[in-house]
Amino acid sequence: MESKAIAKYQRVSPRKTRLVAQNVKGLPVEDALNMLKFTPNKPAGVLYGVVRSALANASQSNIDVDSMIVRDIIVNEGPTWKRFMPRSQGRAMHIRKRTSHITVILAEGQE
Template sequence: MEAIAKLNNCPTSPRKMRLVVDLIRGERVEKALSILKFTNKEAAIRVQKLLLSAIKNWEAKNEGTSAEENQLFVKTVMVDGGRQLKRLRPAPQGRGYRIRKRSNHVTLIVDSKSTETTQN
């Protein structure tokens, strides 16, 4: 059983967010939380909150079982580009430089490792 958490229009560039997200992809939830806690990037705080939200979503979906008993792991994390705010900055000789303030959408899926293997 898997649970999904989404973060939309996060005001960080997708490239910077992917650096943090690549650290936790495929890891166990406990290890991923400790990695994010000690990562020295602003995006790590946002991803940590998103991961906690995904864990709570999983617990709400699977009532009666706790996340500690099952082997929860980060199944999928996707970072897509969001909207861009376009601004102008003054430049020499009356010109204007375009500044693109980027944002992103993050989708995080948490799943529990099943101990049973089904064979057909």
């Protein structure tokens, strides 16, 4: 049995989020939540919320929450906000504020 949660348009870079997601993939949910809680960067906090949401979805479906593992975390690129930063001599530099679509899939597994 599986449980899934999706967070769209999150204001974190997909590349940085994938680095954090690699550390958590395949772990039991309790260990994954502990690792994300104590990882000191922004994508870890966002992933923590999405994993908790997937866990809450699983508890609604009468699934044994204690035996769940993080089967997959998919981080796709969302739309990019384009901004300008004024620079010297009348120039302007492009700034790209990237967003992410994050999908977490939890599955029942062996501990």
